[in-house]
Amino acid sequence: MPYKVKLGISARHIHLSQDDFEKLFGVGAVLHPVKALGQPGQYASEERVDILTPKGAIHGLRILGPVRKQTQIELAPADARKIGLNPPVRDSGDLAGTPGVTIAGPQGQVAISEGVIIASRHIHLDTATAAELKVKDKALVKACIKGKRCVVFEDVLIRVRDDFMPEMHIDTDEGNACLAENEEMVEVILNSEKKGD
Amino acid sequence: MPYKVKLGISARHIHLSQDDFEKLFGVGAVLHPVKALGQPGQYASEERVDILTPKGAIHGLRILGPVRKQTQIELAPADARKIGLNPPVRDSGDLAGTPGVTIAGPQGQVAISEGVIIASRHIHLDTATAAELKVKDKALVKACIKGKRCVVFEDVLIRVRDDFMPEMHIDTDEGNACLAENEEMVEVILNSEKKGD
Numbered sequence: 001m002p003y004k005v006k007l008g009i010s011a012r013h014i015h016l017s018q019d020d021f022e023k024l025f026g027v028g029a030v031l032h033p034v035k036a037l038g039q040p041g042q043y044a045s046e047e048r049v050d051i052l053t054p055k056g057a058i059h060g061l062r063i064l065g066p067v068r069k070q071t072q073i074e075l076a077p078a079d080a081r082k083i084g085l086n087p088p089v090r091d092s093g094d095l096a097g098t099p100g101v102t103i104a105g106p107q108g109q110v111a112i113s114e115g116v117i118i119a120s121r122h123i124h125l126d127t128a129t130a131a132e133l134k135v136k137d138k139a140l141v142k143a144c145i146k147g148k149r150c151v152v153f154e155d156v157l158i159r160v161r162d163d164f165m166p167e168m169h170i171d172t173d174e175g176n177a178c179l180a181e182n183e184e185m186v187e188v189i190l191n192s193e194k195k196g197d
Numbered sequence: 198m199p200y201k202v203k204l205g206i207s208a209r210h211i212h213l214s215q216d217d218f219e220k221l222f223g224v225g226a227v228l229h230p231v232k233a234l235g236q237p238g239q240y241a242s243e244e245r246v247d248i249l250t251p252k253g254a255i256h257g258l259r260i261l262g263p264v265r266k267q268t269q270i271e272l273a274p275a276d277a278r279k280i281g282l283n284p285p286v287r288d289s290g291d292l293a294g295t296p297g298v299t300i301a302g303p304q305g306q307v308a309i310s311e312g313v314i315i316a317s318r319h320i321h322l323d324t325a326t327a328a329e330l331k332v333k334d335k336a337l338v339k340a341c342i343k344g345k346r347c348v349v350f351e352d353v354l355i356r357v358r359d360d361f362m363p364e365m366h367i368d369t370d371e372g373n374a375c376l377a378e379n380e381e382m383v384e385v386i387l388n389s390e391k392k393g394d
Contacts, residue, residue, distance in 0.1 A: 077373040078275060089346050089376065118376075121346065142349075149286050149318065151374065152339075152349035176274040177348065177374030179286065179315075 003133055004185045005123060005166045007145065008038050009175035012079045014049060014061050014103070015068045020112070024049055024105025031065040038167040039124060041066065052102040055084025070095060071103070071112055074119045076171040090117040091157060121174060122157040123188065124164040135190055136160065142189035143168055147178030152189070200330055201382045202320055202363045204342065205235050206372035209276045211246060211258050211300070212265045217309070221246055221302025228262040235364040236321060238263065249299040252281025267292060268300070268309055271316045273368040287314040288354060318371060319354040320385065321361040332387055333357065339386035340365055344375030349386070 022029060025047065033043035048060045051073060058079060072095060080087050085099045100113040123143065125135070135141065137160040144152045153174065168186055180186075219226060222244065230240035245257045248270060255276060269292060277284050282296045297310040320340065322332070332338065334357040341349045350371065365383055377383075 077376060078369075150351035152351065153374075154347035154349065172275070173370055173373035176370035177350075179274060 003188045003190065005143075005168050005188055006038070007180055007182065007184045007186045008167050008169050009172060009180065009182050010074065010119065010169050011172055012058065012061060012073075012075045013044075013064045014051070014074075015064055015070075015072045016049075017069060017071045018067045020071045020103065020110045021063075021067055023108045023110050024103060026107040029107075031063060031067070033065060037064065038165055040163050040165065047105075050104040051083070052104060053083045053085060056082055058083060069093075071110075071115050073101065073116045074171070075116060076173040077118055078173050080116070080118065085116055087116045087118050089120055091120050091122070092117075119169070119171060120157045121153050121155070121168070121170045122159055123166070123168045125158060125160050125166050126164045127160055127162045129166055130158070130160040133188075133190060144187040144189060145170075145178040145180045145184065146186075147175075147180035147184065149177075149179050151178035156188075200385045200387065202340075202365050202385055203235070204377055204379065204381045204383045205364050205366050206369060206377065206379050207271065207316065207366050208369055209255065209258060209270075209272045210241075210261045211248070211271075212261055212267075212269045213246075214266060214268045215264045217268045217300065217307045218260075218264055220305045220307045221300060223304040226304070228260060228264070230262060234261065235362055237360050237362065244302075247301040248280070249301060250280045250282060253279055255280060266290075268307075268312050270298065270313045271368070272313060273370040274315055275370050277313070277315065282313055284313045284315050286317055288317050288319070289314075316366070316368060317354045318350050318352070318365070318367045319356055320363070320365045322355060322357050322363050323361045324357055324359045326363055327355070327357040330385075330387060341384040341386060342367075342375040342377045342381065343383075344372075344377035344381065346374075346376050348375040353385075 031045040034046045035044040045063045045065045047063045050059045098114045099116045103110045139158040141156050143156045228242040231243045232241040242260045242262045244260045247256045295311045296313045300307045336355040338353050340353045
């Protein structure tokens with residue numbers, strides 16, 4: 001039996017540090033959740049920001065909460081190209097040397113020197129499920145998404161944590177490539193190759 | 198040795214019938230080639246049109262020449278969504294029941310009742326190469342595109358004609374999913390499954 005996991009297609013979004021959030025929304029401001037996401041405690045917030053580059057802007061970029069250690073912007077390649085950026089494909093949190101932008105909120109602006117990535121396609125697994133599947137954190141697997149036009153994604157990063165829910169995340173360009181639906185079940189092809197090997 | 202073929206990432210475009218072309222550009226107008234395409238005799242033309250739907254417009258859509266029997270518009274899913282269309286994935290020329298749009302040119306407008314598709318990912322092969330690979334017209338194969346993030350595309354339609362040049366075509370959303378470069382060499386995985394089987 002192949003292992004199947006629920007698909008989540010991530011639209012472009014931003015995670016903010018507490019410090020940057022307060023610069024953009026004012027000291028003492030709080031995020032207002034409008035929708036719970038697949039991972040426990042994560043939510044889409046009512047609040048949005050604009051991001052500005054010398055070549056363009058993305059208006060109304062959704063903030064995902066809660067706040068994080070470091071501000072991070074996740075764009076699909078088509079989004080990035082529109083504002084003249086060419087960010088690398090990176091795991092969440094791996095921001096060294098990535099492009100910066102100016103972020104504009106209702107109470108101020110913040111210029112970040114790095115933080116824009118194309119997020120690596122990845123699968124969240126709780127520790128028990130990962131053990132059952134004999135797959136480790138940071139392993140690379142493949143995943144087959146039927147959609148309306150089938151695609152096998154290679155180099156899908158496994159992320160394991162006790163409180164994760166099994167869920168695969170791809171960006172909107174990847175979702176368009178297979179014409180998949182959100183919450184479609186996708187097949188994980190386990191090959192246990194280690195990242196960087 | 199796996200068979201390798203050159204990749205062409207097709208941006209949204211339109212093919213026009215002679216009749217529709219003359220309605221849009223005037224009787225006796227001709228297309229002016231600006232760039233030869235991978236397939237012999239095919240070219241991107243200087244001329245562009247706008248396409249209009251009740252929900253939006255795409256301006257400056259490139260016409261590919263020469264004229265064809267029937268007008269056909271090929272969009273990536275992201276393009277289609279922007280103007281409120283949800284066209285099916287279809288082989289070139291298979292237009293029955295596909296959405297229509299209004300096309301606007303410098304000399305007039307044409308409303309087509311059908312003709313907008315998301316083109317099936319496909320590989321052009323000349324007859325000799327197809328025979329060598331033992332693959333037939335309309336067979337479905339897989340193709341592995343390394344890009345900056347590797348994807349295996351399934352259900353890649355083989356099209357065979359004496360005057361074709363070996364070349365794989367995908368749309369811009371598919372190109373973004375693998376972050377491939379135009380003219381990158383991609384690996385064809387022959388499995389000889391017949392379409393519709």
